[in-house]
Amino acid sequence: MRPLTHPSIDDITVEGILHALSDPVRVRIYTQLACAERANSCSAFLQVEDRCIPKSTLSQHFRALREAGLIRSERRGVEMLNTTRCDEIQQRFPGLLPAIMQAHAIQSGKPLPPAPEGDDK
Template sequence: MTTDAASSRPLAHPERAEIRLEGVLHALSDPIRLLIVRQLAGDDAGAGPGLSCSQIELPVTKSTSTHHYRVLRESGVIQQIYRGTAKLNELRRDDLDALFPGLLGSILGAATAQAERPVVLS
């Protein structure tokens, strides 16, 4: 596992070789975590330093959102880096694309298509 050397509070991240498909699929199976990933994927175009946790509005408590970010980080889907008091989040797109070609793009495309469908109440 690697840690962020520039941070006074290092966070553990799996090395690329440690990322497992079942962990990634589990992380992406939750609607809140998928929402986080979709927001981070939208930020990829900016190629900035990532989004802080507070920039991604979630319909859950802070402790629950902390859990979701931890699951994403520990599965290798995101990288988190402290910058001052903010924790910045970025997709590990290069790692995921190298390990599982087309997976992230397919999941993001399917999630976008699902979000655009009208809600059918039964």
């Protein structure tokens, strides 16, 4: 099993981020991770929006998010803990992720509060 690889912050591209977040399942996963208090395992997402996601597919989605630089994954015993890298990305591309998240929220009918600075609690 090859080791987990994460791009350095400077290797993260806008194209990569947009591509990763242009998939509804990945957006959903990312949103959940961004809202989570603690790191989340992959298997917490076997069900996404009434849809049952096969675990091989889920594994690919996590890999896509990881390689795009959107999340950081760490093996912890038998499972994996995932957290977003939103602080780093906010440094490199200020405002990008909040705007995308807000747009998704608007589309799903639940706009977020304005959030002037990094509101990511």
